[in-house]
Amino acid sequence: MNIRRFAPADADAVVRVSELATRITSGKVYDQTFVEEMVENQTRAYFLRRGEQMHFYVACEDDGTVIGCAAIGRPYRDDPAESCLYSVFVLPEKQNRGIGRALIEAIERDPWFLTARRVIIPASINALHFYQGLGYTFAPGGDMLDEEQLYCLEKFPQPRT
Numbered sequence: 001m002n003i004r005r006f007a008p009a010d011a012d013a014v015v016r017v018s019e020l021a022t023r024i025t026s027g028k029v030y031d032q033t034f035v036e037e038m039v040e041n042q043t044r045a046y047f048l049r050r051g052e053q054m055h056f057y058v059a060c061e062d063d064g065t066v067i068g069c070a071a072i073g074r075p076y077r078d079d080p081a082e083s084c085l086y087s088v089f090v091l092p093e094k095q096n097r098g099i100g101r102a103l104i105e106a107i108e109r110d111p112w113f114l115t116a117r118r119v120i121i122p123a124s125i126n127a128l129h130f131y132q133g134l135g136y137t138f139a140p141g142g143d144m145l146d147e148e149q150l151y152c153l154e155k156f157p158q159p160r161t
Contacts, residue, residue, distance in 0.1 A: 001059055001060065001061060001062070001067070001099065001102065002059075002060055002062070003057055003058070003059050003060075003102055003103060003106045004057065004058060004060065005055070005056065005057060005058075006047075006050070006051045006056035006057060006058050006069065006071075007051070008048060008051060010047075010051075010058050010066055010069075011044045011047045011048050011051070012044060013058075013065070013066035014047045014058065014066060014069050014087075014089075015042060015043065015044055015047060016066075017066060017067065017068060017069060017089050017090070017091050018039075018042045018047075018069070018087065018089045019039050019042060020091055020092055021089040021090060021091065021092060021095075022035055022038050022039050022042065022089070023035055023039060024092040025092050025095065025126055026038065026124055026125075026126055028126060029124075029125045029126045030124075030125070030149060034149060042087075047069075047087070050071050050073075050086065050087055053073065054071040054072060054073040054074075054086065055071065055072050055073075055107075055110050055111075055112055056069065056070075056071040056087070057069065057070050057071065057103060057106050057107065059090070059099050059102060059103050067090065067091045067094045067099060068089060068090035068091065068094065068099045068100065068103055069087055069088070069089050069103070070085065070086075070087060070088040070089075070100075070103040070104065070106070070107050071085070071086045071087045071088075071107075072084070072085055072086070072107050072110050072112045072113055072119070073086055073112075074112045074116065076120050081116060081117035081118070082116055082117060082118045082119070082120060083112045083113060083116040083118075083119045083120070084119065084120040084121070084122070085104075085107060085119065085120070085121040085122075086122075088100065088103065088104070088121075088127070090103070100130060101134065104131075104134055108157070113157055114157055115157075116157055117156070117157075118154055118155070118156055119154065119155045119156075119157060120139065120152060120153070120154050121136055121152075121153045121154070121155075122146075122148065122150040122151070122152060122153075123136070123150060123151045123152070123153050124149070124150060124151075125145070125149065125151070128151055128153075131153050132153070135155055136153035136154065136155045137153060137154060137155070138151065138152070138153060138154075139152040139153060139154040142154070
């Protein structure tokens with residue numbers, strides 16, 4: 001497996017990864033209507049925009065097959081000192097094999113992570129314990145599901161001043 005920056009040619013594969021991860025993994029904890037709304041929004045154009053606006057990474061098998069993705073964006077909510085993780089997906093049949101961890105570790109080496117005062121991750125119900133295991137903690141008020149059915153977690157890469 002290798003992790004590299006997203007290229008426009010990866011868009012269709014990323015759509016497939018996100019669709020399967022959302023339907024199968026998130027489908028275990030979210031209702032079907034909500035899952036289908038999420039899938040509907042995760043289009044080729046959506047991921048191409050992510051690739052243009054964010055530092056977007058893909059995890060690939062040795063043959064180049066995309067099996068996961070993750071992105072970091074900046075600024076978060078107009079705060080140039082904050083970044084946010086987005087679009088973290090791993091094919092369901094490849095989960096629990098270290099791919100998600102490797103993607104997050106790649107993100108945590110990215111300049112937008114390293115220079116952020118705070119990094120936010122909107123965490124799905126099914127991914128909460130995964131992120132907590134990587135050192136992310138609830139942001140103030142983030143322990144309650146928001147209107148998008150997500151928790152809000154945070155990590156402080158830079159020492160607080």
